[in-house]
Amino acid sequence: MSVQLDPQGQLRHLINTEGLPRDLLTRILDTAESFSEVLGKSVKKVPLLRGRTIVNLFFEPSTRTRTTFELAAQRLSADVLNIDVATSSTSKGENLLDMLRNLEAMQCDAFVVRHADSGAAEFIARNVAPGVSVINAGDGRHAHPTQALLDAFTIRRQKGPLEPLTIAIVGDILHSRVARSQIHALLGLGAGEVRVIAPRTLLPRAIERLGVRVHEDMDAGLEGADVVMMLRLQHERMQGALLPSEGEFFSRYGLTEQRLERTHPEAIVMHPGPVNRGVELDPRVADGPRSVILQQVTNGIAVRMAVMSIVLGGQGEAPTGPIEEVAG
Amino acid sequence: MSETDLDIPQLLDSVAAAATNELQAREIRSPILVGIHTGGVWVAEALHERLQARPPVGTLEVAFHRDDHASSGLKAAVQSSEVPVSLQDQPVLLVDDVIHTGRTTRAALNALFDYGRPSQVLLAVLVDRGGRELPIQPDIAGTRLTLPAGQRLKLRGPEPLRFTLEGGPS
Structure with a gap:
């Protein structure tokens, strides 16, 4: 069973594009299309993730990727914490799981993980508390x-x-x-x-x-x-x-x-x-x-907004099916 | 799912007539019609024709402003908002198919203000089905009816427009 999808087929973590169903891939792109419109307005922000906290956990430096994740989270009104682990406490010997437990204790909702080792993001996804999402921002030679x-x-x-x-x-x-x-x-x-x-x-x-x-x-x-x-x-x-x-x-x-x-x-x-x-x-x-090449950079923000808003949606209670518009 | 006997052209005529009166009473000549995706957009387009309004119809996707993202997630088919003219200091006629809890309208008002500060906003709906959870009321409603909370009244379209009822009484 893939760690990415929950039993209802909802995207809980994004570790890899391998094996993702076509309708889910299409849904991510369609949602990004809608966020592109948001980013073209004078007010480039929506309140979707207000009160949620996203941690950028970068074990490998990448200013550009981190910046676009950070901007995407901010455009969704989330609070963002940037942790550059190369200069942080793993060098003092704190192990990774201890570090995750500590961050979870601060009520974080998602980790965006960049790591030089293949499989790092999946390892973290398998070890986070229920309700916390992991987005892979590049792991070794494995996936981005x-x-x-x-x-x-x-x-x-x-x-x-x-x-x-x-x-x-x-x-x-x-x-x-x-x-x-x-x-x-x-x-x-x-x-x-x-x-x-x-x-x-x-x-x-x-x-x-x-x-x-x-x-x-x-x-x-x-x-x-x-x-x-x-x-x-x-x-x-x-x-x-x-x-x-x-x-x-x-x-x-x-x-x-x-x-x-x-x-x-x-x-x-x-x-x-x-x-x-x-x-x-x-x-x-x-x-x-x-x-x-520059359009790719711009589009990166909308796509990351789409991924964040999909993995962080509906954590409270499992939806029973595809979410439809509710009149009201 | 069952069909309803709600007569859409008649409801549209009645909303258009009431809107004309209300706009005249407020001395509004040229309101900007903004429909809430998806049903509200169809209604706004039909009203646009009946009111012979000039500015193009705006569309509003409220998925990013809803209050139930944490519990229900993002719906599968998110549309794009498109507001072709500035709303700054302009009167807006916000249009939806059905008003129920009022939460969609709340989200729509927040989304709307990202496009500027309208001089005033009126709300027109085809059907007010009651069941409000917020202090929000339509200025114009084609009809008012009471439905059990578990039932969903949904506008299907675009051609022909028709209402269906889904889910039994809870």
């Missing part, structure tokens, strides 16, 4: 579900329904929690074709089993693609000689204006950020008209 959902949301806003689309994910798939979560989210939402483009050394074994097409040659992989999702080359996760050099990586897998001509004429270019300019992406492409 809100990034994948905001990417899917951006694609849907830019290109419409995913069914007819060909989407290419390019770069260091092996070390990328983003790629894994993207593949599950996009296929879960019914994307037409998902390709991964990378050298063999940067592909997980048996990646084809997830339902993607593998291309080692970038030009062939980009042919006719509607969406190109570039990944960040993870210097900090690289061990040994998987790559000859960044220069050679760029010459084979960097996205240039010339390579972009292989794609569909209206293809969009995405990147989870921060961009290594000149390593994965030619700066002219990153800042060019096809790039939707």
Whole structure:
């Protein structure tokens, strides 16, 4: 039984996009659409989570992800606590579960967890008190579900329904929690074709089993693609000689204006950020008209608002079915 | 679920007539109609035609302003609000299909004020079914009736509009 869904099929934690039912994925994107409207108003705030407390528990630094989670929680009127654990009491030997118990004793409602170890968010989800939700903000090489959902949301806003689309994910798939979560989210939402483009050394074994097409040659992989999702080359996760050099990586897998001509004429270019300019992406492409990198950042807030408001909804009593509008 | 014999065109006519009188009495020429998703939007559009109101119909999603999120969660199909004109210093005719506890109206008023400070807000509903839990009353109601608390009166639409009753008396 997945830790993410309760027996009624409601989303209690968001750990991974793998195995989430399509209607739930769609519901998250639809809810995000409605929050986008809220964010376009002069009053960019709703009282939905007034009185609730969300803790950003970051065991690995990530200013950008933390900031968008923080802003999303504030737009929902929640109180936000940022805990940067690298500088906190785990260094004094307080163990993780003790720390969670202490935070729960302060009546926190949700933990947003970023950790360098795969499985950390799920471990915390299995050990929190009932009624407390966990949202995975990236764990090791495992998953980064809100990034994948905001990417899917951006694609849907830019290109419409995913069914007819060909989407290419390019770069260091092996070390990328983003790629894994993207593949599950996009296929879960019914994307037409998902390709991964990378050298063999940067592909997980048996990646084809997830339902993607593998291309080692970038030009062939980009042919006719509607969406190109570039990944960040993870210097900090690289061990040994998987790559000859960044220069050679760029010459084979960097996205240039010339390579972009292989794609569909209206293809969009995405990147989870921060961009290594000149390593994965030619700066002219990153800042060019096809790039939707900044829209991804904006959309990230609406998507995180949607996830928070769904996992934190209905904790008081289990709803008996899908929640419908109640006249009154 | 059962159909009701509520005559929607007749209710709409009667709300439109009462609204015209009320707006005249208040010397309001051009109110901004704002419908509450989903039923209220259909009613607002029908009234917009009958009142020959000029400003486009605004729509309001109140899911993010409800008071039962902690117990009931977010409904599955959240719509988007769309208020195409500024409400600042403008008269607003807020429209819903049914008023029951008054909680939706409370949420709608809060949502509305995120778009500016209207000069005044009137509330029009097709059906007032009683059962109020808050001190909120409609200015205009097509009809008033009493239903058992466990029953839900729901407007189905958009074409044709009809009321259904769901759930037995509790």
